[in-house]
Amino acid sequence: MSSLVAYDNSDSEDDSSDQQEKRLSPAQTAPFEQNQSPNAPMLPDPPTSAMDQMVSGYHGDTLSNYHPQSQSLSQSDWRSFSRRQEKVVMDCTSPSMTHWNIPSVQTPPCIQKSFSLVSNSTKRLQNVPSDVRPYISKRRRLSTSVETEQKDDPSEPDHGSQSREAPILSNVPSKLAPYLGQKPRAAKIPRRLLMSLGGHKGPVNTVQWSPVPQFSHLLLSASMDKTFKVWDGAASGRCLRVYTCHSGAVRDACWTPCGQQLLTASFDNTAAITDVETGQQTVKLNNEFKVMCVALHPSNPSVVLCGGYSSAVKAWDSRSCKVMKVYKAGVQQTLDILFLRGGEDFITSSDCVSRDSADRTLIAWDYQTTAVLSNQIYNERYTCPSLALHPLEDTFVAQTNGNYMALFSTQRPYRMNKRRRFEGHKVEGYAVQCEFSLDGALLVSGSSTGSAYFYDFHNARLLHTLQAHSQPCLCVSQHPVLPATAATCDWAGEIKIWH
Incomplete structure (x- = not known):
């Protein structure tokens, strides 16, 4: 039937x-x-x-x-x-x-x-072969899009995207919290490797910890691979943000005093201020030359000085993106800029070297009048790739290609201390940086051999040599809060945290 x-x-x-x-x-x-x-x-x-x-x-x-x-x-x-x-x-x-x-x-x-x-x-x-896409009706396409939106619904969080979009200026790691309410301890020398960070594909020119104590676990790195990154350098070692705002190599980078923005210099002829959280450029300064170094005015952070492949250094107002002052000298390239205490004077390092002396290698400028205060500060025939200011005393040091660091006074006429110099490491033409500890007791430097050198500032004695990298070590940055913690970077793109 x-x-x-x-x-x-x-x-x-x-x-x-x-x-x-x-x-x-x-x-x-x-x-x-x-x-x-x-x-x-x-x-x-x-x-x-x-x-x-x-x-x-x-x-x-x-x-x-x-x-x-x-x-x-x-x-x-x-x-x-x-x-x-x-x-x-x-x-x-x-x-x-x-x-x-x-x-x-x-x-x-x-x-x-x-x-x-x-x-x-x-x-x-x-x-149907795999390389031929079959026809899908409009009704089925609409139903598929609805299903995709439901899968991407924020009510069902994806742990991977959550980690990428999590704010990085809100949480203080547990490792850092016990040291925030205490007085800064005496600087100590790190001895062992804590973690290795290998995220860059080109030489890392500089690393720098955040200057704000509660955010000092954040580590900034700038590389020749056209990117700069922020890492969790105290706890997990993860890369928290990757910034691709520049189309050229990032030569220099630093934090703003508030710790919420980053100032970078690039070979794409621009200097930029970038928001740490969003990664958006808030300020872009077109200098019309490759920018090698930038510096913020110590008492007026809206003033940015830019130097590079030019005979002039430009002072910008980052609020209006206009050039305020121009400092001209008979040089071809500016290697570094250092504001002295108070911000009334600043020092520039150039590549102007004659046969017998380094005339105009270091130039002292008056910030307000743009006048040259002195160009006979350093009279030896070596260029100085980096400068560092002592945090307490009226002195600064210059890293020289003579394989030593020279000591100078910040008071006019900016004389060099010929009885004290810090030597034993090799520079050999690399842009090796130097830095003081927060209490000023230690002076650290990288080297072309890949080692980090720790000096006693008061007697210029070499305290310890840390074999950090197999490639030239370009920068050593000591943590402002954690004792005996430092970050190093090298020419191969590797970053290491030491404790």
């Missing part, structure tokens, strides 16, 4: 249905058409069967609305009917339909052909 019919997208069933269609005569199909013959299988009374509801389509069209002898349909009717039959096939082959007791119904030929077309199109889609 009635049998369970399972619809499958298979060739065997399509062939059997075609053979059954050939055996049917008009006399046999007429009772189905009128649903009045006692020999024809009867459909249940309303409510109609599930099969009838599925085949009914969008507007309640039953199978009897299509005459079996009408083998051709109009183009619009055929398209709408094909869409309906595709839904019928998908519903009939779903697992939820396997337990329904559906009476066997003789399907009209036009319906059988539509089933066969849908089945063949499904098989063709399965055999």
Whole structure:
């Protein structure tokens, strides 16, 4: 009487249905058409069967609305009917339909052909090569986009994206918290490797800890790979932010006094101030020359000095992005800029070297009048790639390519102390930086041999040599809060934390 019919997208069933269609005569199909013959299988009374509801389509069209002898349909009717039959096939082959007791119904030929077309199109889609993208209907594309939005719903957080977007200026690591309320301890020399950070693809020119005590676990690095990064250098060692604001190598970088912005100098002829959290450039200063060094005015952080491949040093107002002052000298390149205490004077280091002396290698400037105060500070025939100011005393040091650090007075006429110099390391043309500890007791320097050198400032005695890298060590930065903690970087792009 009635049998369970399972619809499958298979060739065997399509062939059997075609053979059954050939055996049917008009006399046999007429009772189905009128649903009045006692020999024809009867459909249940309303409510109609599930099969009838599925085949009914969008507007309640039953199978009897299509005459079996009408083998051709109009183009619009055929398209709408094909869409309906595709839904019928998908519903009939779903697992939820396997337990329904559906009476066997003789399907009209036009319906059988539509089933066969849908089945063949499904098989063709399965055999499509991987490099050919099949057509996807608009309805299915919309449903896919809705599913994607639901997966990306912020109510179901993704731990990976959460770590990338987490604020970096809000949480104080537990390792740093015990030292925040205490007085700064005496500087000590680090002895062992704490962690190694290898995220840069080019030489790292400088590393610097954040000057704000509660954010001093953040470590800034600037590299020749056109990026500068902020790391968690005290706890996890993770890279918290990568900044790609420059199109050229980043030659110099430093924190602003508030610890929420970064000042960078690049070979793309610009200096920029970037927000630490968002990574957006708030200020961009176009100097029209490759910028090698930048410095912030100590009492007015909105003033930025930029020097580089030019005979002039420019002073910018970062609020209006306009040049305030220009300091001109007969040099080809400015290597470093150092503001003296109070910000009334500053020192520039240049590459101007004559045969017998380094005339104009170090130049003292009056910030207000742009006048040269002295250009006879250092009279030896070595250039000075970096300068460092003592945090307590009226002195500063200059790293020289003579493989020693020279000591100078910050008071006019800025005389050099010839009885005290810090030597034993090699520079050999690299831009090796030097730095004082927070209490001024230690003076540290990198070297072209990859070692970090720790000197006693008061007697110029070498205290310890730390073999940090196999490539030239360009910078050593001591932590302002954690005792005996320092960061080093090298020419190969590696950063290491020592304790």
